[in-house]
Amino acid sequence: MAVNQSRAAAPYFLKCSQCSLRKLCLPDSIDSEGLAQLEEAIEPSAPYHDNQIVYEAEQCFDKIYAVKSGMFKTVTVDPEGNEHIVGFHLPGELFGLDAIYPGKYISTAISISTSSLCEIHYSDLESLAAKLPSIQHQLLSLMSKEVHASNALSMDQTAEQKLATFLLSLSSRYKQRDYSESRINLIMPRRDIANYLNMAPETVSRLFKRFQKEGILDIKRTDLTITDMRALTALGGCTGAC
Amino acid sequence: MAVNQSRAAAPYFLKCSQCSLRKLCLPDSIDSEGLAQLEEAIEPSAPYHDNQIVYEAEQCFDKIYAVKSGMFKTVTVDPEGNEHIVGFHLPGELFGLDAIYPGKYISTAISISTSSLCEIHYSDLESLAAKLPSIQHQLLSLMSKEVHASNALSMDQTAEQKLATFLLSLSSRYKQRDYSESRINLIMPRRDIANYLNMAPETVSRLFKRFQKEGILDIKRTDLTITDMRALTALGGCTGAC
DNA sequence: CGAACAATTGAACCGATTCAAGATGCGTGG
DNA sequence: CCACGCATCTTGAATCGGTTCAATTGTTCG
Numbered sequence: 117m118a119v120n121q122s123r124a125a126a127p128y129f130l131k132c133s134q135c136s137l138r139k140l141c142l143p144d145s146i147d148s149e150g151l152a153q154l155e156e157a158i159e160p161s162a163p164y165h166d167n168q169i170v171y172e173a174e175q176c177f178d179k180i181y182a183v184k185s186g187m188f189k190t191v192t193v194d195p196e197g198n199e200h201i202v203g204f205h206l207p208g209e210l211f212g213l214d215a216i217y218p219g220k221y222i223s224t225a226i227s228i229s230t231s232s233l234c235e236i237h238y239s240d241l242e243s244l245a246a247k248l249p250s251i252q253h254q255l256l257s258l259m260s261k262e263v264h265a266s267n268a269l270s271m272d273q274t275a276e277q278k279l280a281t282f283l284l285s286l287s288s289r290y291k292q293r294d295y296s297e298s299r300i301n302l303i304m305p306r307r308d309i310a311n312y313l314n315m316a317p318e319t320v321s322r323l324f325k326r327f328q329k330e331g332i333l334d335i336k337r338t339d340l341t342i343t344d345m346r347a348l349t350a351l352g353g354c355t356g357a358c
Numbered sequence: 359m360a361v362n363q364s365r366a367a368a369p370y371f372l373k374c375s376q377c378s379l380r381k382l383c384l385p386d387s388i389d390s391e392g393l394a395q396l397e398e399a400i401e402p403s404a405p406y407h408d409n410q411i412v413y414e415a416e417q418c419f420d421k422i423y424a425v426k427s428g429m430f431k432t433v434t435v436d437p438e439g440n441e442h443i444v445g446f447h448l449p450g451e452l453f454g455l456d457a458i459y460p461g462k463y464i465s466t467a468i469s470i471s472t473s474s475l476c477e478i479h480y481s482d483l484e485s486l487a488a489k490l491p492s493i494q495h496q497l498l499s500l501m502s503k504e505v506h507a508s509n510a511l512s513m514d515q516t517a518e519q520k521l522a523t524f525l526l527s528l529s530s531r532y533k534q535r536d537y538s539e540s541r542i543n544l545i546m547p548r549r550d551i552a553n554y555l556n557m558a559p560e561t562v563s564r565l566f567k568r569f570q571k572e573g574i575l576d577i578k579r580t581d582l583t584i585t586d587m588r589a590l591t592a593l594g595g596c597t598g599a600c
Numbered sequence: 601c602g603a604a605c606a607a608t609t610g611a612a613c614c615g616a617t618t619c620a621a622g623a624t625g626c627g628t629g630g
Numbered sequence: 631c632c633a634c635g636c637a638t639c640t641t642g643a644a645t646c647g648g649t650t651c652a653a654t655t656g657t658t659c660g
Contacts, residue, residue: 194513195595202509214509217502242498246491253484259501260459266508267444267456271436272556275648306607314514316649321608337607337657353437517616548639558617563640579625579639 150248157240160184164227172224177215179235183207186231187303190214190223201312203265204228204304206286208293212238213259229303269313273353278313279323280351283333287342298342302335392490399482402426406469414466419457421477425449428473429545431554432456432465443554445507446470446546448528450535454480455501471545511555515595520555521565522593525575529584540584544577 161181164170170181173192181188188205202223205211215221216238245252268281283300291297302309310317327333332348334341342348403423406412412423415434423430430447444465447453457463458480487494510523525542533539544551552559569575574590576583584590 192509200513214502214505217499217506222506242491242495246488246494249484249488252488252494256484256497256501257459259498259505260456263456263501263504263508264459264464266505266512267434270508270512270556271442314512317607318609318650319648322648325608559639560618560641561616564616567640 150244150251153247154244154251157236157244158182159235161233161235164188164231164233166227166229168227170225170227170233171212171221173221175221177212177218177220177238179237180210180212180215180241181225182210182234182236184232184234187228188225188231188233189228189304189308190225192223199311201308204286204308204312206289206293207295209289210258213262228308275313275315275319276323276351277353278315279309279320279327280348281353282309282313283340283342284348284352287345298345300340300342302338302340392486392493395489396486396493399478399486400424401477403475403477406430406473406475408469408471410469412467412469412475413454413463415463417463419454419460419462419480421479422452422454422457422483423467424452424476424478426474426476429470430467430473430475431470431546431550432467434465441553443550446528446554448531448535449537451531452500455504470550517555517557517561518565518568518593519595520557521551521562521569522590523595524551524555525582525584526590526594529587540587542582542584544580544582 164186170188171179183205185207187207188211190202190205190211192200192202194200202214203211205225211225212221214223241251241255245255265285269278273281286300286302287297290300306317306320310320313320324333324335327348328335330347332342332344332351334343406428412430413421425447427449429449430453432444432447432453434442434444436442444456445453447467453467454463456465483493483497487497507527511520515523528542529539532542548559548562552562555562566575566577569590570577572589574584574586574593576585
């Protein structure tokens with residue numbers, strides 16, 4: 117069932133003033149004036165249903181987004197028309213930052229389930245960052261983090277390692293937002309997981325089966341329970357920075 | 359011969375005040391006072407010989423670096439002791455930015471040939487960025503660019519596509535710095551190219567041979583000449599953002 | 601219930617790696 | 631200046647992980 121879904125509706129994310137964008141001020145900001153300015157700049161968006169577009173590739177870059185609930189994916193389309201999923205975005209995470217350099221979105225952002233967002237104009241965020249060092253630092257830090265995530269994915273790994281690392285990543289990201297780290301709702305289809313990890317859906321299926329046989333996890337459709345975190349970590353190898 | 363090497367010694371890079379870090383102010387800064395402050399913060403480093411370490415993984419993060427001449431590589435080592443090359447850094451490029459988030463270097467930076475650097479303390483850069491919006495923007499823009507580069511590498515591609523894209527990347531990066539875009543000095547060993555692209559050195563060798571047979575390029579040891587840029591671009595597919 | 605789509609499973613296939621050998625280039629010392 | 635030795639690069643043949651193709655089962659929803 118919708119394990120995370122239900123948590124996503126928790127009070128914490130209900131008011132935009134408390135959405136994850138506010139965390140840009142944290143952990144060290146005591147500047148309440150700046151905090152107020154930040155909250156002023158943040159706008160809640162209308163709720164999204166399944167498979168709705170937030171922005172499209174090539175579109176002019178103006179805002180960045182924070183996930184309040186549900187899940188989003190960002191996808192690129194190469195000249196031959198093949199889609200490639202660049203990332204999944206969980207509650208509490210930002211997306212759209214990769215558009216800063218070209219000044220236009222390079223990917224298309226799409227909701228995966230019933231979801232909600234907060235938005236902020238990037239120009240507002242930049243001027244706030246100039247005023248508040250902690251925001252500037254958090255922003256740069258976040259970008260740095262994204263570089264790591266991308267680098268980790270580009271490492272040469274077996275399909276087994278990639279899937280293990282992917283699950284561990286989801287687990288730790290949910291944990292960080294106070295969701296369960298062992299029970300995860302994989303709302304995205306297998307096809308999307310496979311696409312993101314650059315493998316065939318069949319391979320994902322076979323691996324899930326093997327992991328289950330080995331007692332590492334328990335999966336039924338979208339409902340995943342990690343039963344042996346230690347074993348999964350061992351498979352993943354270099355989980356984080358590496 | 360050392361095609362790029364000789365260019366690297368051109369006057370433009372001789373004085374640190376004109377090294378690539380200064381470009382953080384560009385293209386739009388007219389704030390000469392800020393420019394002076396930036397130049398103040400930048401320090402030239404002693405020259406590096408082949409295979410010397412700039413910083414090591416796990417070391418505390420304090421400075422970022424700009425390549426003045428030569429070439430550097432950043433490498434990570436996974437738990438099993440396998441090295442992985444994260445990037446090559448050409449004259450005019452920065453490295454060390456991925457250390458912002460963890461607050462420590464996650465890779466080891468090593469000179470590939472006789473090379474030189476400029477350094478800047480990251481704390482100085484952050485405070486300058488807070489004062490000068492153009493620097494802040496350039497910095498964020500650069501980070502955004504790095505995300506793209508990593509994402510491009512993590513795309514599912516054949517060995518052929520990856521090598522073509524790699525060569526095109528080198529070409530365009532050299533071109534951007536006013537070096538030749540068609541004649542490139544591949545000072546790094548085949549082993550390193552292969553490692554960076556996640557393939558076996560043998561595959562790199564075979565591909566170079568094929569590219570040569572197809573009249574796309576002319577390579578002898580480290581001396582590469584791209585003879586058919588159009589064909590190479592076609593092979594590369596989604597070169598840039600994708 | 602039945603149609604449409606998603607996930608699973610099995611068998612053939614292919615790209616790239618691995619292993620093993622040979623060729624080439626390069627620095628060193630005679 | 632040539633001969634030697636070491637390291638890198640190249641080349642060929644066997645192997646393997648993962649994909650592709652094809653068929654089956656399972657799930658969702660009108």
